[in-house]
Amino acid sequence: MPGFTCCVPGCYNNSHRDKALHFYTFPKDPELRRLWLKNVSRAGVSGCFSTFQPTTGHRVCSEHFPDSSLSCSLTHF
Numbered sequence: 155m156p157g158f159t160c161c162v163p164g165c166y167n168n169s170h171r172d173k174a175l176h177f178y179t180f181p182k183d184p185e186l187r188r189l190w191l192k193n194v195s196r197a198g199v200s201g202c203f204s205t206f207q208p209t210t211g212h213r214v215c216s217e218h219f220p221d222s223s224l225s226c227s228l229t230h231f
């Protein structure tokens with residue numbers, strides 16, 4: 155099992171190695187995806203993420219989600 159690697163630029167967390175972290179797929183809802191992208195670009199390399207189009211294969215680790223915004227996103231799942 156290779157696990158998932160976080161897709162955020164500059165972040166190399168891996169679900170196999172970093173078992174304390176959670177890894178999330180992007181929501182299907184376009185509005186939510188936009189919110190997530192905004193969230194992760196704040197933590198990533200500036201500009202690099204603006205044209206990024208996430209697929210179902212992309213995972214984002216829990217380091218990029220402050221508890222409040224994550225639970226908010228998940229509520230709408």
Ligand SMILES: [Zn+2]
Nearest residue numbers: 160162165215
């Ligand atoms: Zn990450």
